[in-house]
Amino acid sequence: MTETLEFQSEARQLLQLMIHSIYSNKDVFLRELISNASDALDKLRLETYRDKDLQADTADLHVEIETDQENRTLTVRDNGIGMTRDEVVSLIGTIAKSGTAELLRKLRETQDAAVSADLIGQFGVGFYSSFMVADRVVLTTRRAGAEEGVRWESDGEGTYTIEPAADLPQGTAVTLHLKPEDAEDNLHDYSSPAKVREIVKRYSDFITWPIRMAGEESTETVNSMKALWARPAAEVTEDELTEFYRHVSHDWSPPLETVRLQAEGTFEYQALLFIPSRAPFDLFVREAKRGVQLYVRRVFIMDDCEALVPEYLRFVKGVVDAQDLSLNVSREILQQDRQIELIRRRLVKKVLSTVKSLEQEKYRTFWTEFGKVVKEGLVSDVSNRDAILDICSFDSTHDTEKPTTLREYVERMKDGQEHIYYLTGESRSSIENSPHMEAFQAKGYEVLVLTDPIDEMWVESVTGFEGKQFQSVAKGQVDLDEKADDAERKEEFAPLLTWMASALAETVKEVRLSSRLTTSPACIVGDEHDMTPTLEKMYRAMGQELPKVKRILELNPDHQLVGALRAAHAERGDDDARLRESAQLVYDMALLAEGGELADPSRFVKVLATRLEQAL
Known part of the structure; x- marks a missing residue:
C-alpha cells in the first residue's frame, strides 16, 4: 500500500532551498551520497560484531555507482545496514538536527545567494543535496535481517510516497533522475561515467570501502581505499585532508587547522583531528551531538565518541583509531576505560598546543568562532x-578593536602593578561607562572587559x-588613591559614613570612602x-534561590554632592527625613549606574521628580 506523506516544515523549506540553489559546486551531492553509503557499511560491520545472530551478508561490502546516459539517471548503491520504513520516514522525512530553526532564520534574513549557499553548506544537509541536480529521487532499501524492503520517492516539492517493496537486496540504493539542463552542460553531466569517476577521485578517494563502477570491459574500483590517518603525513595532500574533513563533519568549508597524533609502544593509536573554520549552528545547543569518530583497528565503532573530547572542545572533528580496544566496546565502558582517558x-x-601555535590570522578566526566555548574549560x-x-x-581598555592575550597584558603592566584588573558586565559600553572604571581610566591602568556569561x-x-x-x-579594596587612606579625611567623613550605613542597613553592609571614583558621587x-549581581541573577534565572547578599556603598569624598551630604548631616543630625531620602537616592543612582535593578522604581521616580521640581 502506497502512502503519501508530507515533509516536516523545516525539511520542506530546506528542500526548496536545495532545488533552487545556485550553489556553484553542485558536484558535492555525490560526495554526500557516497559518505552516507560508507556510513551504512560501517554500521553493518559493527552490528555484525555486536549481534552474532544477525542474518546479514558481509562477504563483499562495497559502494556501487551506476550511470545511464540514455535515461539520464545516476544510482548510488550500497549493501550496508539498510533502513526500515520508520527509519526512512525519520531520517529523510524530518530533520532532527539541532540548529535547524537558526539556519532557516538566517537564510530568510539574507538576500545574497552566495551567503545562502554558504549557510546551507555549513549546516551539512547530506541527502537533500541530491535535489540540486535531480528533479526526482527514488530510494529503495532493506534493513539487514529484515524480509521486506521499502521504496521511497519524491520530487522534493513537499510530499513523498513510501510503500513496501519485495525482493530487494540488503542495503540502500538512491537513484537520481537528473535535471534536463545538465545534459547540455558537459561540466555537470552527472550521467557521464567519466564525470562521476572524476568526482569520486577528487572527493571520496579516501573512503575505506571499495567504490565500484562498470568499465568498458569489467567493473573497476575507482578509489584508493587508503585510510588517511594511517598514511604518512608527507603522502597526504591538503586537498585530501579537506575532503576527509568534509566527510567526517558534513561541513562544506575547509578546516582551519589539521591536528595529527600517533602513539606507539605498549598502547598504540592514531588520530586525525580538525579544527573547523567556523562554528556550527548547534554549538550552544545542549542536545547537539559532539565527539569524534572512534575506530578500533580500522573498524568503525561509533560516530560521536564524547569520551574522547571534553565538552569545551566539542567543535573538534576527526577520527581516532585505537589498536587495543575491544570491538564490542560501548559508550558506558568507554567512560571508565583507562586507555580512553589517556588518549583524551x-x-x-x-589541540591546545596547536591553537597556541596558530599564525595570527588563523588564531583570530579561531577565537572569534570558538572563544566562548573554550573559556568553559577554565x-x-x-x-x-x-x-x-x-x-x-579578552577585550580590554588597551585597544577597542583587537582583543589581548593575558601574556600581552602582563607585558604591558605598570611598574608595581600586582593584579590583572577586570570588570564583568553585559556590554562593552556599560563596562567602559561604569563608575568603577573611573580611577583606572584616569590613571591609565588596563582593565579586561569581560562580557560573555x-x-x-x-x-x-x-x-x-x-x-x-x-x-x-568592582570588588574589595582598591588602592589607587592615597587620599582615601588619609587618616584626617577618614575622621572628617566618619559621622556621615556611620549614619548612612545605619540609614541604608537593609541594603548595604558598609559605607566607606572610595579610591576608584573620580567623577561619580558613589x-x-x-x-x-562576594557573588557578582550578574552571576546572582543567572542563578536565580535557573531557579536557584540564594540568600540576599548585601554589598558596600563607596562615596567619592571629592564630589560636591557627597560634600553637601556631609555638611547637611553635620547641620541637621541623624533624624532628618529629607536627608535620609537623599541617602537612598545616592544608593539608587549608584545601583542604576552599574546596570542594577531598583527594588522600588516608582518610589525612586516620585522622589526624583519632587527634587527636580524643587530645584527648578
Missing part, C-alpha cells in the same frame, strides 16, 4: 587551566596567570569573595 588527555594537550578542566588561559584572548563563572575559579592575581575593579562594590 593527549588529544586535549595536542571552569571544567582544572588540570589544563594554565594551557587554556594561555590561548585565551561564562566570564562570570571562570573569574570566580581562576586565581591568576604568570604569578599575577585577577582582581575585579558606586556599589562587593567584598572580595
